[in-house]
Structure formats: structure tokens, C-alpha cells
Amino acid sequence: QSALTQPASVSGSPGQSITVSCIGTSSDIGAFNLVSWYQQHPGKAPKLIIYSVSRRPSGVSGRFSASKSDNKASLTISGLQPEDDADYYCASYRIATTFPGVFGTGTKVSVL
Amino acid sequence: EVKLVESGGASVKPGGSLRLSCIASGFNFSVVWMTWVRQSPGKGLEWVGRIKSRSDGAATDYSPPAKGRFFISRDDSNTTVHLNMLNLRIEDTGTYFCARVHFGGWSGYNEVALDVWGEGTTVTVSS
Numbered sequence: 012q013s014a015l016t017q018p019a020s021v022s023g024s025p026g027q028s029i030t031v032s033c034i035g036t037s038s039d040i041g042a043f044n045l046v047s048w049y050q051q052h053p054g055k056a057p058k059l060i061i062y063s064v065s066r067r068p069s070g071v072s073g074r075f076s077a078s079k080s081d082n083k084a085s086l087t088i089s090g091l092q093p094e095d096d097a098d099y100y101c102a103s104y105r106i107a108t109t110f111p112g113v114f115g116t117g118t119k120v121s122v123l
Numbered sequence: 124e125v126k127l128v129e130s131g132g133a134s135v136k137p138g139g140s141l142r143l144s145c146i147a148s149g150f151n152f153s154v155v156w157m158t159w160v161r162q163s164p165g166k167g168l169e170w171v172g173r174i175k176s177r178s179d180g181a182a183t184d185y186s187p188p189a190k191g192r193f194f195i196s197r198d199d200s201n202t203t204v205h206l207n208m209l210n211l212r213i214e215d216t217g218t219y220f221c222a223r224v225h226f227g228g229w230s231g232y233n234e235v236a237l238d239v240w241g242e243g244t245t246v247t248v249s250s
Contacts, residue, residue: 014167047236049168056220056243057160057168062236063227100168102235110170110186112235117167 015039015084015101015115022121023091031118033084033101039113041082045104048077048086052097061086088120096122125149125239127221132244135211139248143206145221145241152202153177156224156232159195159206162243163217171195173224173234174204188214211248218243 016034023029033040033048040046048061059068061077064084074089084103088095101115131143145157156179159171172185174195183195194207204221222237 045233045235047233049237051168056240057237058240059225059236059238062225062233062238063230068238102168104233104235107184109190110172110184112170112173114168114170 017115017118020119028089031086039103039105046084047102049100127241129241129244134247147202153199157204
């Protein structure tokens, strides 16, 4: 099962905006509006921050936004803050020959 | 408080078996779908498998590395989901998380939106 492709790292200064990309195929991101994003701090469990492409769970900061175009999903963090320093993973539903979900490779976001 | 707590992680030899458990609290466990996700040391997230609710047949699906060796079951009376792992390999080493599948009401279960996670339990497979 091929993972979705994310950049290994993205960095920005406090207050800036950054975007993390997630590239899939016409069998996953391109086929469904079922893309999620997770934030994971070292040694902690992942936390859902975006689901259904662009919806935020209750309690998640409005600084996190996301979108999708064709086979590519994007997560934008606006007004970068020190606590945003973490790993970020996308995930997508996919036309299943095996398991119907696939994660991205993960992106380390560094707040400089 | 909505909570998931995993247990059962241990060090085992290749070829060994292990049973992980995840106890849920704070929500109606019997109606939810549950998932196991693992993370090898320093690596990314990987789906292990998912079990639907009993009303949805308690159907299970597994990722290729888990298929045929790992088995997920649920005990709704004890709000627990289990992951039975057989014939363990060195590459099964990692932290295993259980997570709840988000239910979106009219839109149903969103299998890739895991809205509650446990802290994880560590499995080490080594000779």
C-alpha cells in the first residue's frame, strides 16, 4: 500500500503562514472528500485537526485550514505559533483493494 | 471524560504472540467503529485494522502487513477492543494506538477521521 506523499519538513517563523502538501492519486484523494489531517507532538498520540477535507473538530484552532484540488490536499497553518512545532500527517479514504485508508508520509513542521 | 487506554504491550521474540487491549470510557462504545494504528520507532503512522460496530456486523478489515496474522475483536459489555497478534516479526515493533472512528451523523462513519486516541502501548519484537 503506497503512502500519500508529503514533504519531509516545512519551517516558518512565528506569525507566518505555512502550507503542507499531501499528494495522492485518483484512487484516494482525487476520488473522495475524505481527507484528514493529524498533528502529533513527540511522544504523544496523534490529534485530529481536520476531517472531510476542511472541517475542524470542536476545539481545534481556526489557524488550521485545509483544502483539496484534484489529487492534492493542503494544510495551512496561519499565524504560526511555537506549539505548532510538530509532525503532521494527512490521511485519505481510498478505493480499497486491501484496507480503505492510507496515511501520508508525514511532515515535520518547525517553528524557527 | 472520553478516554481510551491501551495495555498489553511487551517484549517478545520473533514468532511470538501478544494480545493488546483498549478500554474505552465516556461514550457509547457499542455503536462505534474502532481502529488500531501503529507507529514504528521514528517512523510514520500505519493502519493495522478496523472493526465495525456489532450492528454493522463487527466486520473487520486489515492492512496487508497485518492480514492473516492480526485479529481484532470487541467486547461491548466491557467496552474493550482487542488486537491479537500472532507470528510476530521484528518489523512489528512499535507503538500501537487504538482510536475511535468519527461518526458524522447523516454522513456515516468517516474511516480516516479518528477523533479519539489512546496514549499507545509499546510492542518490541526482538531475538
